[in-house]
Amino acid sequence: MVWAIRKGVPLLDWMPLLQGLFAASLILMAGQGLARFGIISILAACLGIMLTAAGADGNTGNAIFYAALGMAFLVSGGLTFRNYMRQAPPEKQP
Numbered sequence: 001m002v003w004a005i006r007k008g009v010p011l012l013d014w015m016p017l018l019q020g021l022f023a024a025s026l027i028l029m030a031g032q033g034l035a036r037f038g039i040i041s042i043l044a045a046c047l048g049i050m051l052t053a054a055g056a057d058g059n060t061g062n063a064i065f066y067a068a069l070g071m072a073f074l075v076s077g078g079l080t081f082r083n084y085m086r087q088a089p090p091e092k093q094p
Contacts, residue, residue: 012058016065020048023069036076043072 024045031037047068051061 010058013055013061014052015058016051016056016061017048019062019065020044020046020051023048036080040069040072040076044069 024041027037027044028041031041044065047065051065056064
């Protein structure tokens, strides 16, 4: 960060990286050891690094980051719900 400030790199361009690392740590702590949250936290960190390395500006990087993270949560939750419904089908009503 000090290097970026000295070189005159706008801090807004580093937002995807910072948000990726921060979101990854929060997701990992909130996941309480569940594998799907561990995978999503790795995805969040990698996504933040890739967006920053690709040179996405702050607003575009944020939009892509949160859209991809939201899709990851939707897919993960959908797969978990599908597995739950297969293991515990609803009772039939008489």
